[in-house]
Amino acid sequence: MLFDDYNPLEKKQLQILDPDGKVVNKDLEPKIDDETLLKMYKIMRLSRMSDEKALQYQRQGRMLTFAPAMGQEAAQVGPMAASEEKDWLVQAFRETAALLYKGVTVEQNYLYWYGNERGSRYDDGVNALPVNVPIGSQFSHAAGIAYAARYKKTGAAAVAYIGDGGTSHGEFHEGVNFAGTNDLPVVFIIQNNHYAISTPRAAQTRAATLAQKAVAYGIPGIQVDGNDPLAMYVATSEALKRARNGEGPTLIEAVTYRMGPHTTSDDPTLYREDSEVEEWAKKDPIERFNKYLANKKLWNKDKDEALTKEYKKTIKNTFKKVEASEHPTVDEVFDFTYESLTPELKRQKEERLRDIEESEAK
Amino acid sequence: MLFDDYNPLEKKQLQILDPDGKVVNKDLEPKIDDETLLKMYKIMRLSRMSDEKALQYQRQGRMLTFAPAMGQEAAQVGPMAASEEKDWLVQAFRETAALLYKGVTVEQNYLYWYGNERGSRYDDGVNALPVNVPIGSQFSHAAGIAYAARYKKTGAAAVAYIGDGGTSHGEFHEGVNFAGTNDLPVVFIIQNNHYAISTPRAAQTRAATLAQKAVAYGIPGIQVDGNDPLAMYVATSEALKRARNGEGPTLIEAVTYRMGPHTTSDDPTLYREDSEVEEWAKKDPIERFNKYLANKKLWNKDKDEALTKEYKKTIKNTFKKVEASEHPTVDEVFDFTYESLTPELKRQKEERLRDIEESEAK
Amino acid sequence: MAEITLLNAINKTLDQQMENDENVIVYGEDTGYEGGVFRVTAGLQKKYGKDRVFDAPIAEGAIIGSAIGMAANGLRPVPEIQFSGFMFPGYNQIVTHMARMRNRSRGKYQMPITIRMPYGGGVNALEHHSESLETLFAHIPGLKLVIPSTPYDAKGLLTAAIKDNDPVIFFEPKRIYRAFKQEVPDEEYTVPIGKAKVVQEGDDVTVVAWGAMMKDTLKAAKRLEDEGHSVEVIDLRTIAPMDSDTVIESVKKTGRFVVVHEAVKTLGIGSELISRVNEGAFFHLEAQPTRVTGFDITIPLPKGEHHQTVSEEKIYKKLKEVATFK
Amino acid sequence: MAEITLLNAINKTLDQQMENDENVIVYGEDTGYEGGVFRVTAGLQKKYGKDRVFDAPIAEGAIIGSAIGMAANGLRPVPEIQFSGFMFPGYNQIVTHMARMRNRSRGKYQMPITIRMPYGGGVNALEHHSESLETLFAHIPGLKLVIPSTPYDAKGLLTAAIKDNDPVIFFEPKRIYRAFKQEVPDEEYTVPIGKAKVVQEGDDVTVVAWGAMMKDTLKAAKRLEDEGHSVEVIDLRTIAPMDSDTVIESVKKTGRFVVVHEAVKTLGIGSELISRVNEGAFFHLEAQPTRVTGFDITIPLPKGEHHQTVSEEKIYKKLKEVATFK
Ligand SMILES: Cc1ncc(C[n+]2csc(CCOP(=O)(O)OP(=O)(O)O)c2C)c(N)n1
């Protein structure tokens, strides 16, 4: 129904909350309980603030390369709020807000980008795969997870992310198609943030929308205002309903914008105009949602200031903790290659331990 | 225009010649000169007869594994007749009729499947890539060829083939998309012969048609009766017009049927009903075209019998020649690894020559 | 206990493992309804249903990638790659994810995946159907690679692979799929991954081979024995992790070493074995360690393939040369 | 003649080759407008236009596959892979087509393609950004693989690669992209593919390295020289086809051999070099040939990467051990 009404081939895009925080599509406004609405907002703020702070640290030479999610928080928090704990998050690499919503801590996220694999061992019960660096390769993981979920009748679905650039990859095609033929419970979300590093969306494909790529797999596709958390919530809810009903996967294009650099190694002024960034700043997902909550009397300036203060503190303390954390040990870098060390690896590990001993003896 | 009228999303399929050889779409009947019409017919016959004969030889243990094109001749000869000598053929591996039309000889084709690379060195001036075994990987070759053609302003386009199974492959996606973003002069033809070895078309993708996959790339797609040489001619002509006009690639789905086994190693009775094969026999492209030519007074039974006799003889003589051909020499298997032999390969080649000498001395 | 072929042993093992563990899922191109182009999975879909045995679209990336997802979510997938020469589109998943997921997640997600693929030449096949690509797996940390040379080992190694919590590549020597029969117990048993097998003890020279090359190697060794030389023959069985210790022990005894493989010479498994023999038994070496391998060329199409074949004769000659070297 | 960095040398060479040959086409992910994530192709699109320098969609398969088509139709494409760890999706094209098209077509289609890719660790990078994957190319018949260690060689080897009628993988040691400057002639010149370079002559021990490891190797050798040992240092420069003859000649002289590489140990280039040294200089060896390499593990993320690093100290220790072995 929703997917019939918002056919990307007819250039339709789903929006519920406009940039001013006004509900422009009353019929589709989801009934989300207050607690969840506040969680969504808070996670968006936490994600944004942790990105901003990490950027600062990075400029001070204290943080390593990372990929900020700034600007894309709604596209991540909406779908996570629409899904259940048992559902799986299969991320690309820019899904800070989605991870935080799912139960990954800022500490874990920082630790990972700080260069320690320990940060990508999310707690048991957090159904999320680690950061996926090879572009496009994660969609078939989501299909496999969904296959197992259906096979084991857990009722869970997978929610998987990819970027606009990722849709050009062969593995995007294979993953969605595989899920399609098997009618698997997956929601595929493209975060079209208009760039793949320096390469604009238009250079990735001649298709007018990325949502229309769904046609290739015989599944529904929808283009959504990706800076509107309510629209993202609604589209994902509908897609999850399909998924749980055995109707198969759905493809959602979240139209959003990467407000920061690609990663901290990137200089976006090389390839995009400030004016473009400013235009998108006006459509910021957090401000928009703030106004919505204020209109609903769920939030106000005082609360916001208190939250800012609290998060500033915890983020700072968290980063300090990460900076003080033990670097990966010899055990850690060797012992997870296989379930148990092979004879050759045992020798190599001993060699490494000997080297350390010798250099410490000096 | 044609591609608007035959939108695969509206379940339209282009047919001009029906299974009885009657023109059912007078407006679109192409004006092909008699010589070309006869060439098309003769190549279809030659392809069919050479396949049938090779199957016989294979059962006698004289021919190795090969992939017969039987049933798919129209889908191959139509596009070749529509294209020019300067255009490139990028085959998959079941394009006997297309190759023959393009100027590859039965002898070369036989020699290749007989297990000799010499058979895949087509003559200079025959713009065709060799057989492409890794499924799906050839579409980006076509894109690259087209890129070079446009860059060098030769006016040539590329016509590339793939099977229904091949459309599931990531490299199908990458190749078409790459051609799309660059507006390259390529015609992508899917021969949907309903099976990928034993796997039916429906198991490859949930999409109702393969032509609709064009939507994913923002290019036109059309489903064509692939057993109708005129429809294939017309669709390809239109696509080539677009290509040469700089309008970019087109995706054509030729709906056809593999009348024989996948390859001679395959036993199709394991996975499909005889009745299905019989149904498709009624739609045979050669008979259909024969009737069309007869109606046009271009062909008759006597001519047909004479042709059969002639081809029987040449095919038999050709195969004898192939059987008598020299097997690949040591030079041949070593010398084409690089432009010139590396020192190590020189040593290895000498070792091989010594081995032969010694075993011959015995 | 019945006399069965290597192919049959694999089929029965898949059957047994599916019977014993409902988490075992089998799929691939033509693997379901037809039971595989070699009929290795014949009968399984009928017995276990389409949920557990199915036909995948032609997309090796998705075949391996989905297995990674299944494994992360508790299954033990046994995907098939139709021929090892077609693993390349799935190689990205194998190297960048399957081999690394345990390490990346610091042990949270293990990858109990067994990828079956027929490999090797000598069957008059088309291009890309005759490759021996051991190196491309053995070079990658996190992967295991096993190759049986007998029906008995095929069952034992495949059982061990499916039960292993790490990803195992299971190469099937298609040239000997149906070449001979052997008694194979009906009960479940494993052949340990990571252990080479001394097939025949001897004192004068050590020769290591695996897979389809075992037969020719044993024949060549027999000829040498008949001429009065004592040959120690080792079936490497597991290529990764490589049991070089067994090989080194043997070379310490014999002082002479020959490795045999179908794969191309440069950076074939032989290069690593020779290096390890150097590292472990250098001062025992009485002759230079030597390899009998394919040449560094593309496997020719059938009519030229004999130029590339590692024949019994070739092995015999090299063995003799090394055994009699003074 | 100007003093320039290795990165700058590559940029200037691309410029010169594009200037001299209109068939040279440069493209890849972010290679066009931005000039590459490392700015190696900076300025080229502006100078030569979008037809000759462009941004490709993220699809390594199509990037290499289209280069194959371009080459078949007369161009000399120089595609870029953003990091060597992302070559896997293009590896199918590299192995199954690019390396074989000349042979498959019996010489009709040659493949004058140069694939540039930054490689190697030590730059605090994300996962998959630090790999050394030499083996995966050097094992494949039909491919060439070169790795410069200086700005001078970068220009000479890249020029030779672009002019070569066979496919060449051009590894760029990104750790030393901007590490130092060297005088590089403005005129066109080539450094021959397939020729190792004796960087420093010596009598006591031979050490072979390449790429970013050259600097550390030379420093380690210097320390050893200071202690009175004479070290012959060879920059392999071309990994495939491997100039083992130069190495063997050297080992015949020194009797001792050490190979250094960043890549994992098992089946690293060292294994092949040791095997060839065995084959060519076995009876000259006075100590066991040895390798200093990465461990057989996934390259750790930055905070653990030091465990995997092949340091000057490590090379020095091994060189000393081998040089002084009695
Ligand atoms: C297979 C592969 N190729 C190249 C890269 C290098 N790379 C990292 S991010 C990126 C751009 C991704 O763009 P997009 O998918 O739009 O995601 P975004 O960064 O915008 O979130 C590229 C090319 C990679 N990680 N993997």
Ligand SMILES: Cc1ncc(C[n+]2csc(CCOP(=O)(O)OP(=O)(O)O)c2C)c(N)n1
């Ligand atoms: C990458 C790859 N995977 C698997 C195969 C084995 N294989 C050969 S043909 C074929 C089926 C192809 O089906 P389709 O594309 O429909 O072409 P058709 O055979 O029907 O002409 C398969 C799976 C292959 N050649 N390449």
Ligand SMILES: [Mg+2]
């Ligand atoms: Mg993007």
Ligand SMILES: [Mg+2]
């Ligand atoms: Mg088919």
